Amino acid sequence: MHKILAVIRREFVTRVRSRAFVxxxxxxxxxxxxxxxxxxxxxxxxxxxKKIAVLDAVQDGFGKLVAQRLNSEMRDTVKRADPxxxxxxxxxxxxxxxxxxxxxxxxxxxxxxxxxxxxxxLVITDSALGQGMIRYMGVNVGSxxxxxxxxxxxxxxxxxxxxxxxxxxxxxxxxxMRPVDxxxxxxxxxxxxxxxxxxxxxxxxxxxxxxYIALLLYGIQVMNSVVEEKSSRIIExxxxxxxxxxxxxxxxxxVGATGLLQLGIWVGTATLLTSFKTQIxxxxxxxxxxxxxxxxxxxxxxxxxxxxxxxxxxxxxYASAYAAVGSMCNSPQDxxxxxxxxxxxxAAGLFIMFSLLSEPNGSTAHVLTYVPFFAPxxxxxxxxxxxxxxxxxxxxIxxxxxxxxxxTALAGRIYRFGILKxxxxxxxxxxxxxxxx
Amino acid sequence: xxxxxxxxxxxxxxxxxxxxxxxxxVPQGGIFGxxxxxxxxxxxxxxxxxxxxxPDDGSITxxxxxxxxxxxxxxxxxxxxxxxxxxxxxxxxLIFFGEVKGLSGSDARSRATAWLDRLGLDQWADKPVEELxxxxxxxxxxxxxxxxxxxLVVLDEPFSGLDPVNSRVMKExxxxxxxxGRTVLFSTHIMEQAEQLCDRIVIIARGEKVVDGAVREVKRxxxxxxxxLGVTSGQDVARRILADxxxxxxxxxxxxxxEAELAPGAAPDALLRALVEGGAGIAEFGVxxxxxxxxxxxxxxxxxxxxxxxxxxAHA
Numbered sequence: 001m002h003k004i005l006a007v008i009r010r011e012f013v014t015r016v017r018s019r020a021f022v023x024x025x026x027x028x029x030x031x032x033x034x035x036x037x038x039x040x041x042x043x044x045x046x047x048x049x050k051k052i053a054v055l056d057a058v059q060d061g062f063g064k065l066v067a068q069r070l071n072s073e074m075r076d077t078v079k080r081a082d083p084x085x086x087x088x089x090x091x092x093x094x095x096x097x098x099x100x101x102x103x104x105x106x107x108x109x110x111x112x113x114x115x116x117x118x119x120x121x122l123v124i125t126d127s128a129l130g131q132g133m134i135r136y137m138g139v140n141v142g143s144x145x146x147x148x149x150x151x152x153x154x155x156x157x158x159x160x161x162x163x164x165x166x167x168x169x170x171x172x173x174x175x176x177m178r179p180v181d182x183x184x185x186x187x188x189x190x191x192x193x194x195x196x197x198x199x200x201x202x203x204x205x206x207x208x209x210x211x212y213i214a215l216l217l218y219g220i221q222v223m224n225s226v227v228e229e230k231s232s233r234i235i236e237x238x239x240x241x242x243x244x245x246x247x248x249x250x251x252x253x254x255v256g257a258t259g260l261l262q263l264g265i266w267v268g269t270a271t272l273l274t275s276f277k278t279q280i281x282x283x284x285x286x287x288x289x290x291x292x293x294x295x296x297x298x299x300x301x302x303x304x305x306x307x308x309x310x311x312x313x314x315x316x317x318y319a320s321a322y323a324a325v326g327s328m329c330n331s332p333q334d335x336x337x338x339x340x341x342x343x344x345x346x347a348a349g350l351f352i353m354f355s356l357l358s359e360p361n362g363s364t365a366h367v368l369t370y371v372p373f374f375a376p377x378x379x380x381x382x383x384x385x386x387x388x389x390x391x392x393x394x395x396x397i398x399x400x401x402x403x404x405x406x407x408t409a410l411a412g413r414i415y416r417f418g419i420l421k422x423x424x425x426x427x428x429x430x431x432x433x434x435x436x437x
Numbered sequence: 438x439x440x441x442x443x444x445x446x447x448x449x450x451x452x453x454x455x456x457x458x459x460x461x462x463v464p465q466g467g468i469f470g471x472x473x474x475x476x477x478x479x480x481x482x483x484x485x486x487x488x489x490x491x492p493d494d495g496s497i498t499x500x501x502x503x504x505x506x507x508x509x510x511x512x513x514x515x516x517x518x519x520x521x522x523x524x525x526x527x528x529x530x531l532i533f534f535g536e537v538k539g540l541s542g543s544d545a546r547s548r549a550t551a552w553l554d555r556l557g558l559d560q561w562a563d564k565p566v567e568e569l570x571x572x573x574x575x576x577x578x579x580x581x582x583x584x585x586x587x588x589l590v591v592l593d594e595p596f597s598g599l600d601p602v603n604s605r606v607m608k609e610x611x612x613x614x615x616x617x618g619r620t621v622l623f624s625t626h627i628m629e630q631a632e633q634l635c636d637r638i639v640i641i642a643r644g645e646k647v648v649d650g651a652v653r654e655v656k657r658x659x660x661x662x663x664x665x666l667g668v669t670s671g672q673d674v675a676r677r678i679l680a681d682x683x684x685x686x687x688x689x690x691x692x693x694x695x696e697a698e699l700a701p702g703a704a705p706d707a708l709l710r711a712l713v714e715g716g717a718g719i720a721e722f723g724v725x726x727x728x729x730x731x732x733x734x735x736x737x738x739x740x741x742x743x744x745x746x747x748x749x750x751a752h753a
Contacts, residue, residue, distance in 0.1 A: 241520060
């Protein structure tokens with residue numbers, strides 16, 4: 001035990017004192033603060049309203065309505081509400097349509113014109129109400145959110161226009177067509193949280209990403225540490241005093257403790273930031289109400305426990321695999337190549353998670369909860385969506401522990417032979433032989 | 438009582454036998470040399486003694502037990518391939534070595550500090566290992582081997598790559614250990630080092646033992662003693678006497694100074710008397726034991742004295 005502690009302490013102390021650790025530990029919170037403050041700072045100058053010409057070749061009142069309606073649309077920013085569009089009604093006749101349109105196009109997206117420059121042109125012909133076909137030409141057609149918003153506004157206008165044509169009172173139509181603004185709030189375990197759906201999505205995203213980075217970063221550190229001992233032959237001194245198992249355990253725990261410390265610092269900073277979000281926002285000049293509208297997730301203690309638990313289990317699982325790979329290599333260059341299979345599994349975990357975000361309760365998500373390779377990604381995220389029962393979490397932990405035992409048994413066997421094997425690089429065939437030996 | 442014993446130990450690697458049916462005993466106390474050319478199987482033998490690798494056949498008893506990690510606190514091991522954690526500070530590194538050998542942190546610290554003083558490295562205690570020269574790193578590793586005051590010290594090629602000054606400092610330390618009643622086993626392919634330090638030796642070549650015993654006995658048994666002779670007058674008489682096969686096996690005449698190989702049974706005092714009584718004027722008469730090098734060459738042949746295989750093959 002004393003010896004394992006010596007190995008743990010060595011791994012921990014040399015790592016924590018290294019410049020790389022200090023830098024990455026400090027940079028994490030800085031990025032978090034930036035991510036937090038950026039939307040507030042940026043929203044202050046979210047750009048001028050979009051200048052749109054509504055080119056109306058029908059002149060039956062519909063085009064005018066479109067222009068009015070666009071002008072009334074507001075955009076919420078953190079500091080104040082701004083008009084979203086600056087719409088201009090341009091009446092014309094069908095035979096002059098293309099000429100006028102061309103002259104408007106010539107003024108669109110031309111920076112030298114300054115404020116006289118247009119952002120886009122809506123062309124309204126008689127097919128607008130009949131077939132629901134409206135043409136839009138503009139500089140922002142590549143932005144899905146801009147186009148989605150415009151399409152939603154036009155859809156309701158078209159429906160309203162049709163209703164009006166069939167003889168309904170314009171006032172009634174206006175009342176009927178008032179748009180819906182869906183405000184989401186997350187419910188967790190019978191408790192209404194102050195969290196929006198956007199925020200919980202962000203949280204799941206951030207968790208997966210932090211897990212991915214931490215597993216990769218610290219897993220590879222374990223591998224490099226094994227390779228260093230092997231290529232420098234320190235292993236010969238160590239192995240005459242420690243068993244391979246003691247050495248491997250000490251190494252994995254030492255590096256793991258470093259990772260946990262770093263994650264702790266990051267998570268602690270994030271918790272502090274979110275609990276003082278109003279004060280911080282005030283410092284950059286945003287109102288408390290505006291802060292509430294930002295997608296800042298709250299992290300419950302239970303989620304934190306589940307997240308850290310799955311980080312630890314996932315780390316032990318992948319670190320053993322990385323250690324086995326390291327023991328098969330003689331140089332850092334060898335290891336760079338040999339690590340690929342393990343790294344791919346971690347990357348797959350991340351991408352699987354992204355694809356599951358849309359359906360955290362689907363059957364794939366259910367199955368992957370019990371696959372040790374992916375459970376560290378899937379389970380905390382499902383937990384954060386409250387789409388998992390407690391017994392499922394426990395079962396997932398059990399599966400993870402089972403997988404971990406198998407992985408350490410296999411990796412330990414490879415490691416035991418690998419660390420003293422010099423000469424040519426070991427193949428997976430050799431590894432299979434060592435596992436059976 | 439022997440502190441280390443190998444009995445019919447064999448180790449095979451893919452395609453070749455590194456150590457074949459090797460048996461020897463290392464008595465407690467003193468300095469024991471494991472000699473042989475490069476690739477003879479010295480390092481393989483030492484790795485088996487240290488339980489880094491296990492023999493295919495035969496058995497090894499260390500300190501009265503089967504070789505195992507339990508013995509680690511009682512053995513110090515300097516492997517042939519030196520390695521240290523490059524980024525670690527020298528003193529921290531030595532404390533770590535002490536701790537994995539079972540020392541407490543504070544014991545390890547005070548002993549390491551004392552050793553660094555003794556070997557003139559006290560200025561370097563807080564420097565990272567990578568800033569040290571190769572020779573200094575070797576001394577650091579040597580300290581790591583001795584920190585826990587082991588009963589048995591196993592050194593694989595301990596003096597290779599050191600300058601004469603550092604080499605002498607380490608040799609003195611080795612002699613010191615032996616003087617305290619502890620045992621040192623070291624391997625070398627340089628026979629002069631063994632000649633200076635060892636009480637007993639084993640010479641192996643191609644993985645097999647060729648010579649085993651106390652250095653004095655090995656030399657006596659080797660027989661051929663070297664005679665250095667200065668004859669001032671009566672050279673003819675002297676030449677006739679030395680031509681007799683009962684006295685000498687060969688004679689080289691360099692003018693005033695002659696060299697001869699004494700015949701196995703010839704007593705130096707009887708020869709001297711015969712020369713003087715025959716009327717030869719003797720200015721110089723010296724008999725030297727054969728060097729270990731000459732014994733080695735005569736036992737295994739000159740071609741075996743040079744590397745037969747690269748060390749890497751033996752390590753594979």
